[in-house]
Amino acid sequence: MRQTFFFFILISLITGGCVNQPLSHKLTHHEFIQVDQPAAIDSTIDAVIKPFRDSLNLSMNTVIGTSSASMRSFKPESPLSSFVADLVYDAGYQYLETQGYTRPKLVALVNVRGLRAPMPEGPVLLRNAYEMMPFENLMTAVLLSGEQMQQFFQLMAHENGDGLSGATFTLTDEGATSIRIDGRPIDESEDYWVVTSDYLAEGGDGYTIFGKSDRHLISNYTIRDLIIERIKSMSEQNQIISPEMGVRITDVR
């Protein structure tokens, strides 16, 4: 064996060819190390982090409101996604009016998976708003025809629901049925606004229908700004955030 090996090397040296004999390997140890020893930290790394942490903590630990319960975001609808959809609806209504569209017909859409952390019970910190909505997504209004609106609800059914405000529907195995916008069926001769994030307006999460519209109004407000504004204004009026339990999506699957 050894002889053959050296012979091979010799030949390679003479011919100047590539030795193409990779090393073999075997797995001798494996583990997933839990990083849970807060006492053992690398002080050099911590020293780099410290000024950034101190600066962030100054603003992030500010209390901006109070919540009566912990609220999470899940499919098809949830207290947190409904809370955010409602505030996007209100902001969208105001925004469209400032753009010259009086008494706009609209629904608000928020993607359940875009809300990345729960609303905590008790004091709500600015940090919580950032962790809930870490993305810099801008509120965007998209104009859809009545027919496109039908397809929009089918897409939402296909996505197993999402945060919705201003409309209700029934989620069946066949798709969305009993769709009501502001209590009324969709009027195919009417246009409707969907107020959402620029991410969904660009077709994210499968909402391809927005690409069919040529009227996209992109505001300067991030969804996070709107969340923070709502929590702060409730706090100023001594209101406590509570889970919104109204059913928008009736799941009969």
Place this chain on the structure above:
Amino acid sequence: MPNRREFIKKAVAGAALLTLPMGSRAFSGNKETRLVILHTSDVHSHIDPMPMNHTRFPGMGGFAQRAAIVNKIRKENDHVLLLDSGDIFQGTPYFNFYEGSLELKLMTKMGYDAATIGNHEFDNGLESLNHQLQHAGFPFVSANYSFENTPLAGKIAPWLIINRGPVKVGITGLGIDPERLVAPSNYKGMVWSDPISVGDATAEKLKKEHGCDLVIALSHLGLKMNKGRKDDFQLAAESKHIDIILGGHTHTFLDEPIVETNAAGKEILILHSGQNGVRMGRIDLVFSKDLNNQQVYQIETPSLK
């Protein structure tokens, strides 16, 4: 701080050297070499440990805690690789305020050897990513993202070779299809191609042309995906030349490595270390010349699927 350009130069120089006839390693006989591979993924800007009142991971993670573990392992072992499978960015205010610069500075200081690009690396667009890369003193690899017509042109290597003792490790990166996942304006000009064919062809080149002993794919495809997306299980089953997939995207906490059979009937290892820096994966491989007939990846307990 080592400069990123230098790293790429060195990696390329390493690749060039391999094409020369004969490596000194041919004379190292039957000596065994232990290589420790450490890997993270989906750290998502969790610079600090998770809060103590966190329901799933109280007090876990954080760069300073992780660095202490890495340092200890480096002291105990000659040959260590530290790798990341993407989604370094997004998830805490650190990213909102510092746009990823702190994450990359700390990874550089911790001595990361390479990382690949996750979908959240695009969250502030390509201009911002390009700007942040100046803080990375380690290379980013991606074989199936082409940045030719973007600000990142020439800055992302399709593969690289890292030498650890006599062992030549080829590393490539594979990114997820950004469609429906990333806002189109945030990756404008970037071209995605099929990770399985590109990944396997890259691995084949690393082994056959560059003489790599081991090929690692840093994957941000996800362990198991639906809706027609290519995932790590498919990559494992349909490729022939990748040895190890260090995966991410799905935030999967595996308790054991997964051993699959590839398209050539050989074993391939899939590892996922979870999210937020709560865990770090470690595998030790022993390299030598005479292990040819041994089972490569022996796991004591059955793997999860």
